[in-house]
Amino acid sequence: MKxxxxxxxxxxxxxxxxxxxxxxxxxxxxxxEHCIERIEGVLKPTAGILSARMDVSIGKLxxxxxxxxxxxxxxxxxxxxxxxxxxxxxxxxxxxKALPACCKYERAPLLGKQVKYQTANLLITGMTCAxxxxxxxxxxxxxxxxxxxxxxxxxxxxxxxxxxxxxISLQKIIQLIVDFKPENGEINKYEVTVLP
Numbered sequence: 001m002k003x004x005x006x007x008x009x010x011x012x013x014x015x016x017x018x019x020x021x022x023x024x025x026x027x028x029x030x031x032x033e034h035c036i037e038r039i040e041g042v043l044k045p046t047a048g049i050l051s052a053r054m055d056v057s058i059g060k061l062x063x064x065x066x067x068x069x070x071x072x073x074x075x076x077x078x079x080x081x082x083x084x085x086x087x088x089x090x091x092x093x094x095x096x097k098a099l100p101a102c103c104k105y106e107r108a109p110l111l112g113k114q115v116k117y118q119t120a121n122l123l124i125t126g127m128t129c130a131x132x133x134x135x136x137x138x139x140x141x142x143x144x145x146x147x148x149x150x151x152x153x154x155x156x157x158x159x160x161x162x163x164x165x166x167x168i169s170l171q172k173i174i175q176l177i178v179d180f181k182p183e184n185g186e187i188n189k190y191e192v193t194v195l196p
Contacts, residue, residue, distance in 0.1 A: 020068050021050065026061040027087040028079055029105040030054060035084065038103070042082055046070065061086075101139050106149045106162065117148055120170050122159040124177060126190040130154035132182035137190075140180055144168050158195070170194070 030039060036054045039061065043052035048069025053062045063075060073088070080089035083099045085107060096107070109117070127133035134154035141159075142150035146167025152159040161173055174192045182188065 020066050022067050023064045024072055026076060027059055028061045029085040030056045031105050032102045034100060035103050038082055039079055039084060042078055101135055117162050118165045120161045121195040123193040123195055124157055124159055124190055126188050127154055128188055136182050137177055137180050140176055141173055
């Protein structure tokens with residue numbers, strides 16, 4: 001009888017421990033392996049988090065945690081604090097802008113702000129490398145006030161820029177590309193064509 005009671009109490013403890021564990025899926029904006037390392041790296045050592053796996057291909061964080069130690073809300077705040085928007089929290093603009101260029105994702109517009117963004121698709125000829133030219137131009141454009149998204153693809157020789165025309169003009173963006181000088185000092189002649 002005593003043995004049976006001990007088994008009962010062990011089962012009860014195991015069930016109560018499982019009842020405290022939640023498996024959640026959280027929408028997180030992220031792009032690459034660096035994003036995965038950053039997000040998982042901040043969550044995995046956190047008390048109460050049993051596992052955390054970020055899948056950038058579908059934009060979802062799979063997390064298992066003890067609800068007595070940490071909440072879904074706290075987890076989303078932690079992710080937003082390192083620069084990644086979630087379904088509930090938006091990262092501070094300066095934190096997002098400090099992310100490496102490869103980690104920059106296209107952000108959802110702020111609710112309540114009626115900003116009319118314009119998207120420009122450009123053909124850029126004259127780029128000679130992916131890092132110095134393409135990534136350099138991408139970062140230069142992205143750093144401009146009013147630019148929400150900047151992506152330059154060296155292989156396709158194309159760029160996609162999302163910007164607020166009330167803060168920066170398309171002509172100014174094109175001029176920045178034409179005048180761009182890579183850090184290696186190489187002199188390139190860039191030509192820009194606006195694509196339909």
